[in-house]
Amino acid sequence: MSKRKKILITGAAGFLGSHLCDLFVKKNYHVIAMDNLITGRIENFEHLFPEENFEFCNHDVTKYIHVSGTLDYILHFASPASPIDYLKIPIQTLKVGSLGIHNCLGLAKAKNARILIASTSEVYGDPEVHPQTEDYWGHVNPVGPRGVYDEAKRFQEAITMAYHTFHGVDTRIVRIFNTYGPRMRLNDGRVLPAFIGQALRGQDLTIFGDGSQTRSFCYVDDLMDGIYSLLHSNHTDPINIGNPSEISIADFADEIIQLTGTTQKVIYQDLPVNDPKQRRPDISRAKAILNWEPKVNRSEGLKRTYAYFKSLSDDELNETAHYNFDNYIIR
Ligand code: UDP
Numbered sequence: 186m187s188k189r190k191k192i193l194i195t196g197a198a199g200f201l202g203s204h205l206c207d208l209f210v211k212k213n214y215h216v217i218a219m220d221n222l223i224t225g226r227i228e229n230f231e232h233l234f235p236e237e238n239f240e241f242c243n244h245d246v247t248k249y250i251h252v253s254g255t256l257d258y259i260l261h262f263a264s265p266a267s268p269i270d271y272l273k274i275p276i277q278t279l280k281v282g283s284l285g286i287h288n289c290l291g292l293a294k295a296k297n298a299r300i301l302i303a304s305t306s307e308v309y310g311d312p313e314v315h316p317q318t319e320d321y322w323g324h325v326n327p328v329g330p331r332g333v334y335d336e337a338k339r340f341q342e343a344i345t346m347a348y349h350t351f352h353g354v355d356t357r358i359v360r361i362f363n364t365y366g367p368r369m370r371l372n373d374g375r376v377l378p379a380f381i382g383q384a385l386r387g388q389d390l391t392i393f394g395d396g397s398q399t400r401s402f403c404y405v406d407d408l409m410d411g412i413y414s415l416l417h418s419n420h421t422d423p424i425n426i427g428n429p430s431e432i433s434i435a436d437f438a439d440e441i442i443q444l445t446g447t448t449q450k451v452i453y454q455d456l457p458v459n460d461p462k463q464r465r466p467d468i469s470r471a472k473a474i475l476n477w478e479p480k481v482n483r484s485e486g487l488k489r490t491y492a493y494f495k496s497l498s499d500d501e502l503n504e505t506a507h508y509n510f511d512n513y514i515i516r
Pocket of ligand 1 (some may be wrong): 374
Protein backbone atom coordinates (compact mmCIF):
# COMPACT_ATOMS: atom_id res chain seq x y z
CA MET A 186 0.00 0.00 0.00
CA SER A 187 1.28 3.42 -0.97
CA LYS A 188 1.61 5.95 1.84
CA ARG A 189 1.70 8.80 -0.63
CA LYS A 190 -0.56 11.75 0.13
CA LYS A 191 -3.18 12.19 -2.57
CA ILE A 192 -3.88 15.65 -3.99
CA LEU A 193 -6.49 16.81 -6.50
CA ILE A 194 -5.46 19.85 -8.57
CA THR A 195 -8.25 21.50 -10.57
CA GLY A 196 -7.26 23.68 -13.53
CA ALA A 197 -4.17 21.48 -13.72
CA ALA A 198 -3.47 22.13 -17.41
CA GLY A 199 -3.28 25.89 -16.92
CA PHE A 200 -0.25 28.07 -16.27
CA LEU A 201 -0.35 27.83 -12.46
CA GLY A 202 -2.02 24.42 -12.26
CA SER A 203 0.71 22.77 -14.29
CA HIS A 204 3.46 24.28 -12.12
CA LEU A 205 1.60 22.92 -9.08
CA CYS A 206 1.53 19.48 -10.73
CA ASP A 207 5.31 19.64 -11.19
CA LEU A 208 5.82 20.66 -7.57
CA PHE A 209 3.63 17.98 -6.00
CA VAL A 210 4.80 15.17 -8.31
CA LYS A 211 8.37 16.08 -7.35
CA LYS A 212 7.44 16.04 -3.67
CA ASN A 213 6.11 12.51 -4.17
CA TYR A 214 2.39 13.18 -3.70
CA HIS A 215 -0.08 11.23 -5.85
CA VAL A 216 -1.40 13.96 -8.15
CA ILE A 217 -4.83 13.84 -9.80
CA ALA A 218 -4.71 16.57 -12.43
CA MET A 219 -8.22 17.68 -13.39
CA ASP A 220 -9.01 19.97 -16.31
CA ASN A 221 -11.57 20.26 -19.09
CA LEU A 222 -9.00 21.93 -21.39
CA ILE A 223 -11.11 24.98 -22.28
CA THR A 224 -8.20 27.34 -21.71
CA GLY A 225 -5.61 24.86 -20.39
CA ARG A 226 -3.15 22.98 -22.61
CA ILE A 227 -2.21 19.32 -22.32
CA GLU A 228 1.34 20.30 -23.41
CA ASN A 229 1.76 22.01 -20.04
CA PHE A 230 1.91 18.68 -18.20
CA GLU A 231 2.37 15.93 -20.77
CA HIS A 232 5.97 15.52 -19.58
CA LEU A 233 4.45 14.15 -16.34
CA PHE A 234 2.50 11.32 -18.01
CA PRO A 235 5.34 8.78 -17.50
CA GLU A 236 5.36 9.45 -13.74
CA GLU A 237 3.58 6.73 -11.74
CA ASN A 238 2.28 9.28 -9.22
CA PHE A 239 0.53 11.42 -11.84
CA GLU A 240 -2.87 10.93 -13.49
CA PHE A 241 -4.94 13.20 -15.72
CA CYS A 242 -8.71 13.36 -15.40
CA ASN A 243 -10.50 15.24 -18.19
CA HIS A 244 -13.46 16.64 -16.28
CA ASP A 245 -15.44 19.84 -15.89
CA VAL A 246 -15.51 20.69 -12.17
CA THR A 247 -18.89 22.38 -12.45
CA LYS A 248 -20.25 18.80 -12.72
CA TYR A 249 -20.21 16.35 -9.80
CA ILE A 250 -16.62 15.34 -9.02
CA HIS A 251 -15.89 11.72 -8.21
CA VAL A 252 -12.59 10.66 -6.66
CA SER A 253 -12.30 7.06 -5.49
CA GLY A 254 -10.61 6.17 -2.21
CA THR A 255 -9.03 8.65 0.13
CA LEU A 256 -8.09 12.22 -0.67
CA ASP A 257 -5.81 14.40 1.46
CA TYR A 258 -5.69 17.75 -0.35
CA ILE A 259 -7.54 19.76 -2.99
CA LEU A 260 -6.12 22.78 -4.79
CA HIS A 261 -8.90 24.60 -6.65
CA PHE A 262 -7.22 26.49 -9.49
CA ALA A 263 -9.74 25.97 -12.29
CA SER A 264 -10.87 29.27 -13.84
CA PRO A 265 -10.24 31.43 -16.86
CA ALA A 266 -7.87 34.01 -15.42
CA SER A 267 -6.95 36.57 -18.03
CA PRO A 268 -9.24 39.50 -18.84
CA ILE A 269 -9.75 38.47 -22.47
CA ASP A 270 -10.63 34.94 -21.40
CA TYR A 271 -13.22 35.92 -18.89
CA LEU A 272 -14.67 38.53 -21.21
CA LYS A 273 -15.10 35.89 -23.93
CA ILE A 274 -16.40 33.11 -21.68
CA PRO A 275 -18.13 34.98 -18.85
CA ILE A 276 -20.72 32.34 -17.97
CA GLN A 277 -18.11 29.58 -17.65
CA THR A 278 -16.06 31.93 -15.48
CA LEU A 279 -19.01 32.47 -13.14
CA LYS A 280 -19.87 28.76 -13.11
CA VAL A 281 -16.41 27.53 -12.23
CA GLY A 282 -16.19 30.09 -9.43
CA SER A 283 -19.57 29.10 -7.99
CA LEU A 284 -20.73 25.59 -9.00
CA GLY A 285 -17.10 24.43 -9.31
CA ILE A 286 -16.06 25.56 -5.85
CA HIS A 287 -19.27 24.13 -4.37
CA ASN A 288 -18.41 20.70 -5.76
CA CYS A 289 -14.82 21.00 -4.53
CA LEU A 290 -15.92 21.97 -1.02
CA GLY A 291 -18.45 19.13 -0.97
CA LEU A 292 -15.69 16.75 -1.96
CA ALA A 293 -13.35 18.17 0.71
CA LYS A 294 -16.08 17.68 3.33
CA ALA A 295 -16.85 14.11 2.21
CA LYS A 296 -13.18 13.09 2.13
CA ASN A 297 -12.04 15.13 5.13
CA ALA A 298 -9.48 16.75 2.83
CA ARG A 299 -7.78 20.12 3.28
CA ILE A 300 -8.69 22.52 0.47
CA LEU A 301 -6.76 25.56 -0.74
CA ILE A 302 -8.50 27.89 -3.16
CA ALA A 303 -6.96 30.28 -5.66
CA SER A 304 -8.33 33.73 -5.03
CA THR A 305 -6.96 36.89 -6.56
CA SER A 306 -5.96 40.51 -6.13
CA GLU A 307 -9.06 41.18 -8.29
CA VAL A 308 -11.14 40.85 -5.09
CA TYR A 309 -9.74 44.33 -4.32
CA GLY A 310 -11.03 45.63 -7.68
CA ASP A 311 -9.71 49.08 -8.61
CA PRO A 312 -8.29 49.62 -5.12
CA GLU A 313 -8.61 52.81 -3.09
CA VAL A 314 -6.15 51.48 -0.51
CA HIS A 315 -2.53 51.11 -1.57
CA PRO A 316 -0.73 48.78 -1.15
CA GLN A 317 -3.50 46.24 -0.63
CA THR A 318 -3.72 44.58 2.78
CA GLU A 319 -5.89 41.53 3.36
CA ASP A 320 -8.31 43.49 5.55
CA TYR A 321 -9.22 45.88 2.70
CA TRP A 322 -12.68 44.90 1.39
CA GLY A 323 -12.18 46.11 -2.16
CA HIS A 324 -13.75 48.35 -4.78
CA VAL A 325 -15.41 46.15 -7.37
CA ASN A 326 -18.03 46.97 -10.00
CA PRO A 327 -20.29 43.88 -9.93
CA VAL A 328 -21.84 44.63 -13.33
CA GLY A 329 -18.67 45.80 -15.10
CA PRO A 330 -16.83 43.57 -17.56
CA ARG A 331 -14.52 42.26 -14.83
CA GLY A 332 -17.43 41.54 -12.48
CA VAL A 333 -17.82 37.96 -13.74
CA TYR A 334 -14.34 37.10 -12.51
CA ASP A 335 -14.07 39.39 -9.50
CA GLU A 336 -17.45 38.49 -8.05
CA ALA A 337 -16.99 34.77 -8.72
CA LYS A 338 -13.73 34.91 -6.79
CA ARG A 339 -15.34 36.92 -3.98
CA PHE A 340 -18.16 34.35 -3.82
CA GLN A 341 -15.50 31.60 -3.73
CA GLU A 342 -13.96 33.16 -0.66
CA ALA A 343 -17.37 33.56 1.00
CA ILE A 344 -18.49 29.97 0.42
CA THR A 345 -15.08 28.68 1.46
CA MET A 346 -15.28 30.55 4.78
CA ALA A 347 -18.87 29.31 5.23
CA TYR A 348 -17.80 25.67 4.77
CA HIS A 349 -14.96 26.31 7.18
CA THR A 350 -17.17 27.89 9.81
CA PHE A 351 -20.30 25.76 9.50
CA HIS A 352 -18.91 22.39 8.39
CA GLY A 353 -15.43 22.60 9.90
CA VAL A 354 -13.78 22.03 6.53
CA ASP A 355 -10.03 22.68 6.66
CA THR A 356 -9.60 25.60 4.24
CA ARG A 357 -6.88 27.94 2.96
CA ILE A 358 -7.31 31.02 0.74
CA VAL A 359 -4.48 32.52 -1.30
CA ARG A 360 -4.96 35.91 -2.97
CA ILE A 361 -2.68 35.76 -5.98
CA PHE A 362 -1.30 38.96 -7.51
CA ASN A 363 -0.02 39.21 -11.11
CA THR A 364 2.23 36.23 -11.71
CA TYR A 365 4.38 35.42 -14.73
CA GLY A 366 6.69 32.73 -16.05
CA PRO A 367 6.98 29.88 -18.53
CA ARG A 368 3.70 28.35 -19.79
CA MET A 369 1.70 31.55 -19.85
CA ARG A 370 -0.24 31.49 -23.11
CA LEU A 371 1.29 33.92 -25.58
CA ASN A 372 -2.20 34.83 -26.74
CA ASP A 373 -3.88 35.12 -23.34
CA GLY A 374 -3.98 38.91 -23.59
CA ARG A 375 -2.07 39.65 -20.42
CA VAL A 376 0.51 42.34 -20.57
CA LEU A 377 3.69 40.28 -20.33
CA PRO A 378 2.91 37.69 -23.02
CA ALA A 379 1.31 40.46 -25.12
CA PHE A 380 4.49 42.58 -25.08
CA ILE A 381 6.91 39.67 -25.54
CA GLY A 382 4.74 38.17 -28.32
CA GLN A 383 4.64 41.53 -30.08
CA ALA A 384 8.43 41.91 -29.79
CA LEU A 385 8.99 38.39 -31.17
CA ARG A 386 6.58 38.96 -34.08
CA GLY A 387 8.09 42.36 -34.93
CA GLN A 388 4.95 44.28 -33.94
CA ASP A 389 4.63 47.49 -31.96
CA LEU A 390 3.95 47.12 -28.24
CA THR A 391 0.40 48.09 -27.30
CA ILE A 392 0.12 50.18 -24.13
CA PHE A 393 -3.47 50.52 -22.95
CA GLY A 394 -4.26 54.02 -21.64
CA ASP A 395 -1.29 56.30 -20.91
CA GLY A 396 0.72 53.51 -19.26
CA SER A 397 0.71 55.17 -15.83
CA GLN A 398 -1.29 52.31 -14.28
CA THR A 399 0.87 50.05 -12.13
CA ARG A 400 1.21 46.32 -11.49
CA SER A 401 3.58 44.20 -9.39
CA PHE A 402 4.82 41.01 -11.03
CA CYS A 403 5.72 37.83 -9.15
CA TYR A 404 7.79 35.04 -10.70
CA VAL A 405 5.91 31.72 -10.73
CA ASP A 406 8.50 29.80 -8.64
CA ASP A 407 8.07 32.27 -5.79
CA LEU A 408 4.29 31.87 -5.95
CA MET A 409 4.67 28.07 -5.81
CA ASP A 410 6.80 28.35 -2.63
CA GLY A 411 4.17 30.61 -1.06
CA ILE A 412 1.30 28.26 -1.91
CA TYR A 413 3.20 25.26 -0.58
CA SER A 414 3.90 27.04 2.72
CA LEU A 415 0.30 28.20 3.06
CA LEU A 416 -1.09 24.72 2.41
CA HIS A 417 1.04 23.38 5.25
CA SER A 418 0.31 26.25 7.65
CA ASN A 419 -2.64 26.59 10.02
CA HIS A 420 -3.74 29.94 8.63
CA THR A 421 -7.36 30.00 7.43
CA ASP A 422 -7.80 33.73 6.68
CA PRO A 423 -6.95 35.00 3.17
CA ILE A 424 -3.30 35.72 2.52
CA ASN A 425 -1.70 37.84 -0.22
CA ILE A 426 1.07 36.21 -2.25
CA GLY A 427 2.79 38.47 -4.74
CA ASN A 428 5.88 40.53 -5.37
CA PRO A 429 5.65 44.09 -3.99
CA SER A 430 8.03 45.52 -6.60
CA GLU A 431 5.66 47.89 -8.42
CA ILE A 432 6.14 49.27 -11.92
CA SER A 433 4.08 51.36 -14.33
CA ILE A 434 3.02 49.64 -17.55
CA ALA A 435 4.97 52.27 -19.58
CA ASP A 436 8.19 51.45 -17.68
CA PHE A 437 7.43 47.76 -18.03
CA ALA A 438 7.21 48.19 -21.81
CA ASP A 439 10.69 49.78 -21.69
CA GLU A 440 12.01 46.78 -19.76
CA ILE A 441 10.61 44.40 -22.38
CA ILE A 442 12.14 46.49 -25.18
CA GLN A 443 15.55 46.25 -23.42
CA LEU A 444 15.13 42.53 -22.78
CA THR A 445 14.15 41.58 -26.31
CA GLY A 446 16.21 44.17 -28.18
CA THR A 447 13.19 44.90 -30.39
CA THR A 448 13.38 47.99 -32.59
CA GLN A 449 9.58 48.36 -32.56
CA LYS A 450 7.96 51.32 -30.84
CA VAL A 451 5.10 51.56 -28.35
CA ILE A 452 1.62 52.53 -29.48
CA TYR A 453 -1.24 53.67 -27.27
CA GLN A 454 -4.72 52.13 -27.26
CA ASP A 455 -7.86 52.69 -25.18
CA LEU A 456 -7.73 51.61 -21.56
CA PRO A 457 -10.16 48.72 -20.94
CA VAL A 458 -13.22 49.55 -18.81
CA ASN A 459 -12.58 49.27 -15.03
CA ASP A 460 -8.87 48.54 -15.54
CA PRO A 461 -7.33 48.92 -12.05
CA LYS A 462 -5.10 52.00 -11.78
CA GLN A 463 -2.68 50.55 -9.27
CA ARG A 464 -1.87 47.24 -7.67
CA ARG A 465 0.75 46.16 -5.15
CA PRO A 466 0.45 43.52 -2.46
CA ASP A 467 1.18 44.22 1.18
CA ILE A 468 2.89 40.93 2.06
CA SER A 469 3.43 41.56 5.79
CA ARG A 470 1.04 38.72 6.66
CA ALA A 471 2.81 36.20 4.42
CA LYS A 472 6.17 37.28 5.86
CA ALA A 473 4.99 37.00 9.47
CA ILE A 474 2.95 33.82 9.20
CA LEU A 475 4.64 31.84 6.43
CA ASN A 476 8.11 33.36 6.66
CA TRP A 477 7.70 33.84 2.90
CA GLU A 478 8.89 36.55 0.58
CA PRO A 479 9.76 36.50 -3.13
CA LYS A 480 13.34 35.72 -4.09
CA VAL A 481 13.42 36.11 -7.89
CA ASN A 482 13.76 39.72 -9.02
CA ARG A 483 12.08 40.95 -12.20
CA SER A 484 15.21 41.05 -14.32
CA GLU A 485 16.03 37.40 -13.56
CA GLY A 486 12.40 36.25 -13.89
CA LEU A 487 11.96 38.06 -17.20
CA LYS A 488 15.13 36.44 -18.60
CA ARG A 489 13.82 32.96 -17.74
CA THR A 490 10.38 33.75 -19.16
CA TYR A 491 11.78 35.21 -22.38
CA ALA A 492 13.89 32.06 -22.89
CA TYR A 493 10.67 30.01 -22.73
CA PHE A 494 8.77 32.19 -25.20
CA LYS A 495 11.73 32.19 -27.62
CA SER A 496 11.68 28.38 -27.63
CA LEU A 497 8.10 28.25 -28.99
CA SER A 498 7.42 27.35 -32.62
CA ASP A 499 6.22 29.89 -35.20
CA ASP A 500 2.80 28.22 -35.13
CA GLU A 501 2.52 28.77 -31.40
CA LEU A 502 3.77 32.33 -31.78
CA ASN A 503 1.09 33.18 -34.32
CA GLU A 504 -1.78 31.24 -32.76
CA THR A 505 -4.74 33.42 -31.85
CA ALA A 506 -6.83 32.81 -28.74
CA HIS A 507 -8.95 29.69 -28.98
CA TYR A 508 -11.28 27.95 -26.58
CA ASN A 509 -11.70 24.21 -26.71
CA PHE A 510 -15.29 23.28 -25.97
CA ASP A 511 -14.98 19.71 -27.27
CA ASN A 512 -15.29 18.37 -23.75
CA TYR A 513 -17.68 20.93 -22.45
CA ILE A 514 -21.37 20.15 -22.54
CA ILE A 515 -23.64 22.98 -21.48
CA ARG A 516 -26.81 21.49 -20.01
N1 UDP B 1 -2.02 46.09 -20.89
C1 UDP B 1 -1.40 46.88 -21.84
N2 UDP B 1 -1.17 46.34 -23.09
C2 UDP B 1 -1.49 45.05 -23.42
C3 UDP B 1 -2.10 44.24 -22.42
C4 UDP B 1 -2.35 44.80 -21.16
O1 UDP B 1 -1.08 48.04 -21.60
O2 UDP B 1 -1.24 44.65 -24.56
C5 UDP B 1 -2.27 46.67 -19.55
C6 UDP B 1 -3.69 46.47 -19.00
O3 UDP B 1 -4.57 47.47 -19.45
C7 UDP B 1 -3.44 46.56 -17.50
C8 UDP B 1 -2.03 45.98 -17.33
O4 UDP B 1 -1.42 46.03 -18.62
O5 UDP B 1 -3.43 47.89 -17.07
C9 UDP B 1 -2.03 44.54 -16.84
O6 UDP B 1 -2.96 43.84 -17.62
P1 UDP B 1 -3.14 42.27 -17.56
O7 UDP B 1 -4.17 41.91 -18.57
O8 UDP B 1 -1.81 41.61 -17.65
O9 UDP B 1 -3.69 41.91 -16.09
P2 UDP B 1 -4.60 42.64 -15.00
O10 UDP B 1 -3.64 42.94 -13.92
O11 UDP B 1 -5.22 43.91 -15.57
O12 UDP B 1 -5.61 41.63 -14.64
